[in-house]
Amino acid sequence: MKRPLRTTSLFTQAFPNSSDWLLMHCPICEGSSTNLHSAYALEADSRDRKSDPEGFSEHGELYGIPSAGIAEGWRRGAVVLEFDCENDHRFSLRFQQHKGATFVIVEEAAS
Numbered sequence: 319m320k321r322p323l324r325t326t327s328l329f330t331q332a333f334p335n336s337s338d339w340l341l342m343h344c345p346i347c348e349g350s351s352t353n354l355h356s357a358y359a360l361e362a363d364s365r366d367r368k369s370d371p372e373g374f375s376e377h378g379e380l381y382g383i384p385s386a387g388i389a390e391g392w393r394r395g396a397v398v399l400e401f402d403c404e405n406d407h408r409f410s411l412r413f414q415q416h417k418g419a420t421f422v423i424v425e426e427a428a429s
């Protein structure tokens with residue numbers, strides 16, 4: 319079951335004298351040893367009559383990556399990146415499109 323996570327300390331400055339790189343921390347334990355696990359897209363929720371046609375996959379892909387489900391309750395699609403923390407946590411960063419804006423949603427992911 320996914321649950322939203324605290325995002326205030328998700329990223330820190332990677333090096334003291336450079337703001338070009340950010341270091342990602344696990345939103346569950348704050349550890350900085352994280353590894354990319356998977357990437358997939360979520361399609362717009364077709365139950366909403368106002369769903370944007372751009373939110374649906376073409377040949378199983380949306381935004382050029384495989385679609386793996388529905389962005390329930392959203393009229394546009396999303397891209398999800400899942401990460402494994404080396405302390406046995408899995409979490410996701412979801413880039414959800416909505417009315418010309420991109421929301422970043424951080425959730426615990428099933429491992």
Ligand SMILES: [Zn+2]
Binds near residue numbers: 344347348349404405
């Ligand atoms: Zn962790």
